[in-house]
Amino acid sequence: MREFDDALADNVVIRQADRADLLDVLRIERACFSEPWPYSAFELFVDEPAFLVATRENEVLGYVVADVMPNHGNDIGHVKDLAVREDARGNGLGRRLLVQSLAAMTIAGATVVKLEVRVSNDPAIRLYRSVGFESARRIPGYYGNGEDAYIMVLDLSEWKSD
Numbered sequence: 001m002r003e004f005d006d007a008l009a010d011n012v013v014i015r016q017a018d019r020a021d022l023l024d025v026l027r028i029e030r031a032c033f034s035e036p037w038p039y040s041a042f043e044l045f046v047d048e049p050a051f052l053v054a055t056r057e058n059e060v061l062g063y064v065v066a067d068v069m070p071n072h073g074n075d076i077g078h079v080k081d082l083a084v085r086e087d088a089r090g091n092g093l094g095r096r097l098l099v100q101s102l103a104a105m106t107i108a109g110a111t112v113v114k115l116e117v118r119v120s121n122d123p124a125i126r127l128y129r130s131v132g133f134e135s136a137r138r139i140p141g142y143y144g145n146g147e148d149a150y151i152m153v154l155d156l157s158e159w160k161s162d
């Protein structure tokens with residue numbers, strides 16, 4: 001789990017994803033999720049300001065996909081996907097990706113951000129809570145295997161990134 005060299009966490013750059021990153025992203029996606037997104041889904045988001053990758057020497061270690069939808073002046077951000085390569089976890093990259101995507105969505109005009117998470121996904125739920133997300137409701141059978149989802153919400157007007 002912690003094969004990643006902690007000292008190298010300092011050399012990780014978070015930047016907007018580009019097309020050349022997508023095969024690395026897809027590899028991580030397939031290793032992390034039982035119902036992975038296809039390549040074509042990532043392609044759709046490649047120009048989104050909140051589709052970010054964490055890279056070290058241009059090797060992708062993690063990513064977040066988020067976008068902002070107009071909603072009559074109360075635009076809604078949506079964190080759609082977040083993953084960190086297993087050997088790079090526990091080094092703060094998930095938090096850095098999430099926080100920088102929230103900053104990008106704030107700049108893009110979002111006032112509130114939502115996401116869905118499996119009710120069994122403790123590491124992700126703890127990360128989201130620690131950043132300020134709260135569980136708004138539970139959706140029965142949201143996932144393909146019948147598992148429930150929590151919808152979690154963050155009010156960006158009350159959010160501070162520190």
Ligand SMILES: CC(C)(COP(=O)(O)OP(=O)(O)OC[C@H]1O[C@@H](n2cnc3c(N)ncnc32)[C@H](O)[C@@H]1OP(=O)(O)O)[C@@H](O)C(=O)NCCC(=O)NCCS
Pocket residue numbers: 032081082083084085088089090091092093094095096116117118121122123124126127128130
């Ligand atoms: C969720 C995920 C992105 C976290 O990435 P990460 O880089 O390991 O996270 P960080 O090192 O930034 O940790 C941030 C916080 O997440 C929580 N967390 C991370 N790993 C955890 C674990 N194994 N158990 C409990 N909490 C954990 C903690 O609150 C942690 O804060 P702390 O270090 O102050 O305790 C990563 O575990 C992952 O890719 N999981 C598989 C994909 C997934 O489930 N994505 C979310 C879909 S909704």
